[in-house]
Amino acid sequence: MPEMPEVQTLVDALNRVDLVGRRISGAAVYWPKTIAGMPPAVFSERITGCVLQAVTRRGKYLVFRLTRGLQLLLHLRMTGRLNWERRGSARSRHEHVILQFDNDFDLRFHDTRKFGRMTLTADPAAVLGKLGPEPLGERFTLRHFQRMLAGRSRVVKPLLLDQTFIAGLGNIYVDEALWQAGIHPRRISDTLSDREIAALHQAISRVLQKGLENLGTTLGGGEGNFYSVAGRRGRNADALNVFRRTGRPCPRCKTTIERLVVAQRASHVCPVCQPLP
């Protein structure tokens, strides 16, 4: 569930604690598969002693820039979370990697479903280079979006979920953007009119900005949900118009919202606002 606004919320929260500038004094890995590309022992050895220089984001990846020319890339997948805790507090059974810092605090990766991945690399472009543009970046203009769509004939929802097409959107914000733009998720990309492309471009930036303002979307109260550092919930769930609102009235026209599956993903639409020609 962490999509761009949730990851950015986490990055912002990490930048408000005493983390950047600290030296990593040790690392412990409790679930080896969380570490991609190298054995956990090598990971721990290489990262220990590095100083954290910056925490940023690219797409849905958290990017930790370290000394020694290294970067730690973290993808939260479905249920990844980060806890910033004083060393010595009890480890929860879902905390799979613990980075210890020289101020006696730990950055702990908590991941109930264990799909999240950490990559320690000197060549981050090998992972990040494939990503499409940032949807709130300067380069993502309407003209650019039109060019990106030109000549491709793909179902629009899976296209928007494709991180090499555009980086950072997931199921929630795609459903919301398509509703806002009045576009059915099964529409084919090269049948969109200029007006629809413009509406979609604007809708993408609106739903993401709203998500950021609200510090992310936290649905329900489960373990695997989005929580920022210190367990803070996002409040964007209240701002959702269609996502997980099957059977309730469309905020625009009061028609009952329907759930369908598109590209194996649950999708939520207003059949009147988002007609399929």
Next chain:
DNA sequence: GTCTATGTTTGCGG
């Protein structure tokens, strides 16, 4: 207790 769905990504086969 049992069964189904789940917000992400990758890799396979057609």
Next chain:
DNA sequence: TCCGCAAACATAGA
């Protein structure tokens, strides 16, 4: 190239 499907796992909710 594109699509559908399965898998990586654990939990919530019916």
